[in-house]
Amino acid sequence: MSLWQVVLLVARAGGASFYGVLATMCTTGIGLAAVLVLGRSLAAGLTRQDGRPGLSLWLLLAAVVLLVAVVAFGRMVGGGLHRLLTEKVIRWCEEQITLLSAHSELIEFDTPAFHDRLVRARRASTSALQITLAVPRVIAASLTVGGLVVAVALTAPVLLPVALLSGLPVLLTGRALGERLLTFTWGHTPSDRERQHIENILESRDQAAEIRVFGIQDFLADRWRHLYDERIDEIRDLVRGFLRRAVVAAVGVAASLTVLLVSLAWLLARGHVDLLAAVTVGVSVLILSNQSQTIAANVGALREHSGQLADFLATMRLLDRLAGTGVDRRPAAGPLTRLDVDQLTFSYPAANRPALSDVSFSLRGDEMVAIVGHNGSGKTTLAKLLCGLYEAQSGEVRWNGRPIRAQDPGNEIGAVFQSFARYWFSAADNIRVGAAVGPVDADLDRVRAAAREAEADGFLAGLPRGYETLLAAELAGGVDLSVGQWQRVAIARVLYRDPSLVVLDEPTASLDAEAEAKLFSTLSRLRGSRAVLVISHRFSTVRVADRILVLDNGRLIEQGTHDELMTLGGKYAGMYSQQAAAYA
Known part of the structure; x- marks a missing residue:
């Protein structure tokens, strides 16, 4: 220079x-x-x-x-x-x-x-x-x-x-x-x-x-x-x-x-x-x-x-x-009616093997699909590709028949990943950022409605300043939440966004049994009007999905309903039986 x-x-x-x-x-x-x-x-x-x-x-x-x-x-x-x-x-x-x-x-x-x-x-x-x-x-x-x-x-x-x-x-x-x-x-x-x-x-x-x-x-x-x-x-x-x-x-x-x-x-x-x-x-x-x-x-x-x-x-x-x-010049994606995954292969820059190999399936706009598999099987990577966050080395993801990266999803995709963000904002703004494309919506009623759906309204309303309380113990006047409460706030953020595709990566990992049951009851109500993709290790919850995808070492090895996969007697049946035996 x-x-x-x-x-x-x-x-x-x-x-x-x-x-x-x-x-x-x-x-x-x-x-x-x-x-x-x-x-x-x-x-x-x-x-x-x-x-x-x-x-x-x-x-x-x-x-x-x-x-x-x-x-x-x-x-x-x-x-x-x-x-x-x-x-x-x-x-x-x-x-x-x-x-x-x-x-x-x-x-x-x-x-x-x-x-x-x-x-x-x-x-x-x-x-x-x-x-x-x-x-x-x-x-x-x-x-x-x-x-x-x-x-x-x-x-x-x-x-x-x-x-x-x-x-x-x-x-x-x-x-x-x-x-x-x-x-x-x-x-x-x-x-x-x-x-x-x-x-x-x-x-x-x-x-x-x-x-x-x-x-x-x-x-x-x-x-x-x-x-x-x-x-x-x-x-x-x-x-x-x-x-x-x-x-x-x-x-x-x-x-x-x-x-x-x-x-x-x-x-x-x-x-x-x-x-x-x-x-x-x-x-x-x-x-x-x-x-x-x-x-x-x-x-x-x-x-x-x-x-x-x-x-x-x-x-x-x-x-x-x-x-x-600048302004995104890609055409708006529009509400999801069908998501197609075709021969998807993806590798991380420093990896010695692909995280995903030749994965193909489809997802309807009113369907709940669960993804299961051992740690490192590629579940979270697949979820990020479906959100258009990564570009695959081969294959593609199509949103309503067109490549997802050629379209602007806008607010049509909402996700909660395992490492979700904990913003040093007020409780209300922690939920509002879910739809912060453009001016932040100041409608507190809508914020509280999303919090109620995520079973978060009770503890947020009880904070010292209610929804205006800062969620950061490091700041003056701020408080912190438990991990489970933070997870509910993150879910409320997605519900406030009101997307046509909801991606939840281990959404119940920090929730108690009662909160988990209520959350899946909410998701069951939502799936008639939007697509829901859930990654979870809890087979007691994923069995209610319309379809279950089983990943192993980056490959899709099984898919079907819970009953179909149990009848198949393959990988899913073995993992489910092992977890059920532990509870028994």
């Missing part, structure tokens, strides 16, 4: 704030060089003045005073504008990552590269801060150097090459350090992710109890220390290398300044320059060297952080390609 691209990126994110900061810093940089040049002229005029100062000297003095005031004003105003610019750039960076997370395909979340990219991009908030600081500083310092070079060229042009060379070693050192830091940052992304994962575990309320039961606090803390120590050790090696380069750069600067001072002394002794010119050149070169160090430090930061921000350019290009960034 070139410096020019970085400048354009910061300008795009900061808008008017960027140009305000740039103007104040440029004014400061140019003003400093102008003060030096005009100050020399003023001093020369004063030394030649025998009587009272003339009008030209008073004007020159006024100009110097005005420039000093402008420089001071620019520095003070620039500080405030810089803070605003920083916030705007960080906000813009965070927005890009939020959009990427929101609109990426589900399959991306199964790839380590995607998560590495998110972590690197999240770091870009810090990178954006550093770049926001560095870009105006480099520009302002460059303008200052330009002004000083002009001052030296006007005063003692023969010394200009020496003056320019005095800052070169520092610039080269800063560039090399930036490149090494960028390589280090990219290489440590996986271990940084692991360290962040440990931090999240230790800070998690949900996992705090298990950690303390097993007594693994110190184990996790030691693993965190080990990962961080590896990072520190590598940074220590980087610093050693930088120190060696810094010594070489310092020797180069000292040598160039020595040559400059000796040259000045020789020119002064020969009468080629006067004392005032010599002082002007000396001060100019010292400031030039200081500004070169400023440029070097900030160019090094730009080399490191612009490499990280290069992810943002790729992110923006990716966001432009994602269908979710």
Whole structure:
């Protein structure tokens, strides 16, 4: 990523704030060089003045005073504008990552590269801060150097090459350090992710109890220390290398300044320059060297952080390609009348075998179908494919005769997966998000109707603020629910959505027997007007389904009613008999 691209990126994110900061810093940089040049002229005029100062000297003095005031004003105003610019750039960076997370395909979340990219991009908030600081500083310092070079060229042009060379070693050192830091940052992304994962575990309320039961606090803390120590050790090696380069750069600067001072002394002794010119050149070169160090430090930061921000350019290009960034142009799917699954085969990115192989069946729009099978048989994967969340390697899912991924299901699909979301929202909003495509419906009666169907109205109405209670013990005034209560809220979310296809992945896993019976009574009433797909290990509940699909190692090996499968005496009959015997 070139410096020019970085400048354009910061300008795009900061808008008017960027140009305000740039103007104040440029004014400061140019003003400093102008003060030096005009100050020399003023001093020369004063030394030649025998009587009272003339009008030209008073004007020159006024100009110097005005420039000093402008420089001071620019520095003070620039500080405030810089803070605003920083916030705007960080906000813009965070927005890009939020959009990427929101609109990426589900399959991306199964790839380590995607998560590495998110972590690197999240770091870009810090990178954006550093770049926001560095870009105006480099520009302002460059303008200052330009002004000083002009001052030296006007005063003692023969010394200009020496003056320019005095800052070169520092610039080269800063560039090399930036490149090494960028390589280090990219290489440590996986271990940084692991360290962040440990931090999240230790800070998690949900996992705090298990950690303390097993007594693994110190184990996790030691693993965190080990990962961080590896990072520190590598940074220590980087610093050693930088120190060696810094010594070489310092020797180069000292040598160039020595040559400059000796040259000045020789020119002064020969009468080629006067004392005032010599002082002007000396001060100019010292400031030039200081500004070169400023440029070097900030160019090094730009080399490191612009490499990280290069992810943002790729992110923006990716966001432009994602269908979710704009209005979905696919035709509306319409209510489901028939769902056909034809020779469906799907593999996860890192898997060594397919999760599903050649699965085919059909589902009517008024039918309840149950999916059973051992853990890892592909049940949840199949449910996600039916919802259009994954794209199969071969075969397809057809919604009313057309490929599901070529249509926009809108609110026609509702699902509760095993890892359902627990939003830090009010109880009402936790249900309303089930139909949050567009403005959130504020109809509390409809919310309560869905909660009643899911057997959740009783405990939600009894909360301290009823349905307006925040469901998060981590927030002030919030409360938490039991796992079973949360599951009922998740089911109410689907019922509030009122879809034509309901997918429930282990919907009764955390419900007691009475709540489970009521839920399936509700589902039995619903199936006449919509399709219901249920994944469950409880055979006492799935037997009421119109049809049962049996998966084994990703293949559909049996399907039929409960009685038909029991008569068949195959896999289903064996699993059912084994579970029934346990209850007996």
